[in-house]
Amino acid sequence: MPKAVRLTEELLTHxxxxxxxxxxxxxxxxxxxxxxxxxxxxxxxxLGRFPEDGEVLELLKSRLS
Structure with missing residues (x-):
């Protein structure tokens, strides 16, 4: 859960x-x-893994532009 919370903070910040x-x-x-x-x-x-740092931001960037 800590990784998900950290990712939540990253997404809401950006x-x-x-x-x-x-x-x-x-x-x-x-x-x-x-x-x-x-x-x-x-x-x-x-994928069998948690997203790497910045990976989700890049995935969103390509879809939100």
């Missing part, structure tokens, strides 16, 4: 005026998915 709704849903089993408008843009289950 996109505070772009994000209208944000949900952090605690779960078990190491599930971590990031969706934007219903599209999964990162899945720990699919």
């Amino acid at each position: 996109h505070q005026f772009s994000i209208r709704e944000f949900a952090l849903v605690p779960a078990t089993g190491g599930v971590f998915e990031l969706t934007l408008n219903g599209e999964v843009i990162f899945s720990k289950k699919e």
